[in-house]
Amino acid sequence: MDEIMSKNxxxxxxxxxxxxxxxxIGLEVHAQVTSNSKLFSSSxxxxxxxxxxxxSLVDAAFPGMLPVINEFCVxxxxxxxxxxxxxxxxxxxxxxxxxFYADLPQGYQISQYKYPxxxxxxxxxxxxxxxKQVGIERLHLEQDAGKSIHDIDPSNTLVDLNRSGVALMEIxxxxxxxxxxxxxxxxxxxxxxxxxxxxxxxxxxxxxLRADVNVSVRIKGSTDLGTRCEIKNVNSIKFMQMAIIYxxxxxxxxxxxxxxxxxxTRLFDTKKNETRSMRSKEDAHDYRYFPDPDLxxxxxxxxxxxxxxxxxxxxxxxxxxxxxxxxKVSPYDATILVSDIDTAxxxxxxxxxxxxxxxxxxxVNWITGELFAxxxxxxxxxxxxxxxAKNLAKLINxxxxxxxxxxxxxxxxxxxxxxxxxxQIIVEEKGLKQESDPKALEALIDKIINDNRExxxxxxxxxxxxxxxxxxxxxxxxGGKANPQLINEILKKxx
Amino acid sequence: MTEITSLSLFExxxxxxEKKISSNEATKSxxxxxxxxxxxxxxxxxxxENCLKLSKEFDNKPNFDLKLPGxxxxxxxxxxxxxxxxxxxxxxxxxxxxxxxxxxxxxxxxEGGILLGKLNCDEFAxxxxxxxxxxxxxxxxxxxxxxxxxxxxxxxxxxxxxLTPVTIGTDTGGSIRQPASFTGTVGLKPxxxxxxxxxxxxxxxxxxxxxxxxxxxxxxxxLLEVISSFDxxxxxxxxxxxxxxxxxxTRNIKGLKIGIPKEYRIDGMPDEIEKLWKxxxxxxxxxxxxxxxxxxxxxxxxxxxxxxxxxAEASSNLARYDGVKYGLRSSGKNxxxxxxxxxxxxxxxxxxxxVMIGTYVLSSGYYDAYYLKAQKVRQLIKQDFDQAxxxxxxxxxxxxxxxxxxIGEKSNDPVSMYLNDxxxxxxxxxxxxxxxxxxxxDKNNYPLGLQIIGKPFDEQTVLNIxxxxxxxxxxxxxxxxxxxx
Numbered sequence: 001m002d003e004i005m006s007k008n009x010x011x012x013x014x015x016x017x018x019x020x021x022x023x024x025i026g027l028e029v030h031a032q033v034t035s036n037s038k039l040f041s042s043s044x045x046x047x048x049x050x051x052x053x054x055x056s057l058v059d060a061a062f063p064g065m066l067p068v069i070n071e072f073c074v075x076x077x078x079x080x081x082x083x084x085x086x087x088x089x090x091x092x093x094x095x096x097x098x099x100f101y102a103d104l105p106q107g108y109q110i111s112q113y114k115y116p117x118x119x120x121x122x123x124x125x126x127x128x129x130x131x132k133q134v135g136i137e138r139l140h141l142e143q144d145a146g147k148s149i150h151d152i153d154p155s156n157t158l159v160d161l162n163r164s165g166v167a168l169m170e171i172x173x174x175x176x177x178x179x180x181x182x183x184x185x186x187x188x189x190x191x192x193x194x195x196x197x198x199x200x201x202x203x204x205x206x207x208x209l210r211a212d213v214n215v216s217v218r219i220k221g222s223t224d225l226g227t228r229c230e231i232k233n234v235n236s237i238k239f240m241q242m243a244i245i246y247x248x249x250x251x252x253x254x255x256x257x258x259x260x261x262x263x264x265t266r267l268f269d270t271k272k273n274e275t276r277s278m279r280s281k282e283d284a285h286d287y288r289y290f291p292d293p294d295l296x297x298x299x300x301x302x303x304x305x306x307x308x309x310x311x312x313x314x315x316x317x318x319x320x321x322x323x324x325x326x327x328k329v330s331p332y333d334a335t336i337l338v339s340d341i342d343t344a345x346x347x348x349x350x351x352x353x354x355x356x357x358x359x360x361x362x363x364v365n366w367i368t369g370e371l372f373a374x375x376x377x378x379x380x381x382x383x384x385x386x387x388x389a390k391n392l393a394k395l396i397n398x399x400x401x402x403x404x405x406x407x408x409x410x411x412x413x414x415x416x417x418x419x420x421x422x423x424q425i426i427v428e429e430k431g432l433k434q435e436s437d438p439k440a441l442e443a444l445i446d447k448i449i450n451d452n453r454e455x456x457x458x459x460x461x462x463x464x465x466x467x468x469x470x471x472x473x474x475x476x477x478x479g480g481k482a483n484p485q486l487i488n489e490i491l492k493k494x495x
Numbered sequence: 496m497t498e499i500t501s502l503s504l505f506e507x508x509x510x511x512x513e514k515k516i517s518s519n520e521a522t523k524s525x526x527x528x529x530x531x532x533x534x535x536x537x538x539x540x541x542x543x544e545n546c547l548k549l550s551k552e553f554d555n556k557p558n559f560d561l562k563l564p565g566x567x568x569x570x571x572x573x574x575x576x577x578x579x580x581x582x583x584x585x586x587x588x589x590x591x592x593x594x595x596x597x598x599x600x601x602x603x604x605x606e607g608g609i610l611l612g613k614l615n616c617d618e619f620a621x622x623x624x625x626x627x628x629x630x631x632x633x634x635x636x637x638x639x640x641x642x643x644x645x646x647x648x649x650x651x652x653x654x655x656x657x658l659t660p661v662t663i664g665t666d667t668g669g670s671i672r673q674p675a676s677f678t679g680t681v682g683l684k685p686x687x688x689x690x691x692x693x694x695x696x697x698x699x700x701x702x703x704x705x706x707x708x709x710x711x712x713x714x715x716x717x718l719l720e721v722i723s724s725f726d727x728x729x730x731x732x733x734x735x736x737x738x739x740x741x742x743x744x745t746r747n748i749k750g751l752k753i754g755i756p757k758e759y760r761i762d763g764m765p766d767e768i769e770k771l772w773k774x775x776x777x778x779x780x781x782x783x784x785x786x787x788x789x790x791x792x793x794x795x796x797x798x799x800x801x802x803x804x805x806x807a808e809a810s811s812n813l814a815r816y817d818g819v820k821y822g823l824r825s826s827g828k829n830x831x832x833x834x835x836x837x838x839x840x841x842x843x844x845x846x847x848x849x850v851m852i853g854t855y856v857l858s859s860g861y862y863d864a865y866y867l868k869a870q871k872v873r874q875l876i877k878q879d880f881d882q883a884x885x886x887x888x889x890x891x892x893x894x895x896x897x898x899x900x901x902i903g904e905k906s907n908d909p910v911s912m913y914l915n916d917x918x919x920x921x922x923x924x925x926x927x928x929x930x931x932x933x934x935x936x937d938k939n940n941y942p943l944g945l946q947i948i949g950k951p952f953d954e955q956t957v958l959n960i961x962x963x964x965x966x967x968x969x970x971x972x973x974x975x976x977x978x979x980x
Contacts, residue, residue, distance in 0.1 A: 057594075057595060061815040062820075063593070063696045064575045064693065064697060065694075066729050066730065068729075096811050098814060100814065101830075105819070105820055107813075107814020159819065288857035290811070290866060
């Protein structure tokens with residue numbers, strides 16, 4: 001590969017001959033609105049139901065059926081707009097996007113074209129080299145289509161309309177992204193903001209978050225935009241990154257060969273790891289957008305918007321700042337802790353339960369270290385953590401107040417996994433309390449020095465490495481319960 | 496005693512409430528007459544047996560508090576009716592049986608009405624003569640081989656032939672008022688947003704409105720009272736306090752100001768229409784109204800505006816008839832082939848023409864010049880009326896530029912056909928209420944109608960003027976039952 005990627009930053013450049021190209025990326029993210037019912041009907045939106053069991057007459061576009069806007073979805077879109085620090089438009093208009101397809105019952109999709117509900121905003125990305133702001137062009141509400149299933153029946157395509165009419169937010173970014181890493185950070189940040197707001201669950205496996213990726217390339221330093229290709233409907237961050245890398249290199253190759261790039265819509269083949277032309281600009285659909293005469297323009301008052309603003313929870317950027325200011329957590333740790341709302345919630349609960357004598361460093365290390373390792377291993381989310389925040393806080397406090405050593409704590413942690421057991425109980429039942437009585441430890445150490453007199457002499461003659469040997473012996477003799485700090489002090493004195 | 500079928504709705508209700516006629520007797524009379532009137536071809540689907548059964552049920556447990564106690568009523572086949580085939584006059588819905596009821600028809604059944612059958616209409620309500628129906632032409636009971644108007648042609652013919660006491664139609668550009676005018680009956684298009692569009696097969700959503708058709712003005716007021724309602728299932732339905740139109744109906748219109756728009760005096764308008772209009776002005780004066788000349792300067796743009804807006808919406812509204820979910824499906828090699836065959840076989844010529852016009856005016860590169868321009872002109876037309884209503888309470892015009900024509904006379908000349916709507920379309924574009932009442936006859940003794948246009952949501956004034964003028968005009972249809980002979 002010719003691309004050069006610096007280890008220290010997320011820049012992505014492609015070098016060919018003597019030219020250095022950068023890639024310009026804009027994303028159209030389709031996020032499914034978290035809502036019990038669809039955008040214009042009362043059918044359920046529950047994922048995974050039997051085909052065609054969540055379809056109303058409106059969703060199936062029966063004659064004379066009319067759409068009625070779901071106010072909850074409007075609120076969700078506005079909240080998301082607020083989370084993107086965007087302008088909320090008091091008036092927006094639903095348009096019809098006309099095209100024929102078997103899984104589009106109306107023969108048109110109700111969307112917002114000229115007048116979206118949310119205007120310009122921005123998202124902050126935390127990149128290794130610092131923060132980067134990505135512009136949001138707009139957010140609009142639209143209906144999802146149904147699903148065409150081509151692989152069940154050998155000669156027919158089957159259609160499942162459960163998804164037909166489900167509310168989507170299309171979030172269009174400005175062409176501000178420059179690398180696969182930034183795309184990764186952008187999607188994760190969007191997902192995080194929406195999960196904080198409860199407006200989209202961000203579940204990519206279930207298709208709640210998908211994106212059309214617009215890619216163009218240009219000589220680094222140029223300010224003109226190259227001809228872009230749109231890669232349709234990519235449903236994982238990994239595939240987005242693979243598609244961008246393939247597509248950017250394809251475009252650079254074409255330019256280097258003196259060829260033109262056709263503005264076209266392409267598909268990413270995940271098996272072959274390549275993009276393929278789907279339709280050219282000439283074949284592009286003429287969607288014949290026009291305002292849907294079945295719906296009045298959507299008008300929201302400033303009061304309505306203000307009320308929603310007052311319901312917005314603390315969002316990741318603010319939370320991060322507070323974690324740094326209030327809890328003295330490092331920016332790096334804070335970024336990790338706030339990236340997922342459930343992690344942040346867990347952390348805050350641990351902090352609360354630790355009480356006055358809290359140790360932030362221990363809390364962060366135990367969550368991002370031991371706990372994350374377990375979650376990873378079990379492949380579960382923190383919301384399903386086998387150890388509650390309350391009990392983890394107790395464990396941390398036991399370490400902090402010297403009841404147990406860090407090493408014993410790890411043993412206890414393992415035992416806690418089996419049914420979220422209170423660490424205090426484990427300590428008592430197993431007698432794992434740390435030995436911190438200096439007299440008892442002195443007696444124990446006297447015996448060890450006595451038993452290893454030769455080594456004690458060697459140590460005194462300068463073989464300092466042997467200090468570790470005595471610590472090990474003392475820990476072993478105490479069954480691991482001896483307070484390591486005291487052991488050190490006493491050993492130093494006695495040797 | 497007068498035959499049951501020639502009674503007005505008001506009289507029929509009175510007789511049923513006074514137990515002089517039972518619901519079943521009334522139903523039998525309309526069914527019998529319907530059986531003898533097949534030549535008129537008003538019915539697409541008869542519901543006779545079920546209607547007779549339900550009328551008996553009503554008689555066994557009558558409720559005379561209802562506004563339409565046990566009254567059999569046939570409706571235009573554009574209203575979806577539960578378990579009764581609903582075709583919209585189209586082959587593409589030839590086999591379509593809804594599992595749901597339109598709000599307007601539900602309102603009728605809730606008040607004791609019983610479905611007599613589904614009446615023929617132009618395909619998807621696109622036409623002015625009922626000649627575009629997949630189910631064939633409808634005869635105007637006035638004279639053989641005369642069109643009954645359209646698109647509510649089955650409704651107007653059934654009414655004039657005394658096959659239903661009242662009926663409902665839909666009016667997108669004149670589809671209630673023009674057929675009423677052609678058959679010597681009364682037809683009211685209410686203000687847009689008065690009657691719910693839920694469950695009505697859509698033609699042009701921003702223009703479609705259901706309304707009553709009846710033998711006299713009082714009957715229309717009774718039926719409007721029943722069908723008009725705010726409906727959350729229709730986002731364009733308007734929540735306003737509706738009048739008790741029939742009990743508030745009065746012939747006292749003294750001092751009301753009625754406008755006469757000079758732009759409706761179009762080139763080439765037949766003398767008899769001009770004369771009718773003049774006569775109408777005299778009648779209005781006789782009723783105590785004050786006549787004021789007004790101007791609606793953008794009137795001449797109404798028809799071209801309508802023929803952009805309506806087809807544009809229709810082209811999109813009719814996209815759902817694709818053979819995938821319900822209705823006709825022709826087999827094809829692949830999806831596109833199936834679409835093409837289904838829609839080629841399912842739609843008639845006029846529908847195809849309008850779908851193509853609509854697709855064209857919305858296409859990229861043409862949208863601004865046609866659709867957007869038309870929307871702007873539509874605003875100007877609305878403003879014309881707003882300004883006029885600063886000076887007058889209502890407007891009086893002819894309903895149509897001519898009387899009913901012969902079947903086939905205009906079917907190869909769409910533009911001449913479209914000209915039929917010249918006086919009615921501005922009312923739809925402005926969303927206003929308008930009524931057509933019979934006011935005279937032409938040289939062939941074919942009926943001619945006058946139109947009264949009102950302020951938004953002022954159906955009461957429109958009805959009152961019509962009620963008052965109706966008495967002075969004293970028009971009577973001369974129906975000879977020629978089709979039974």
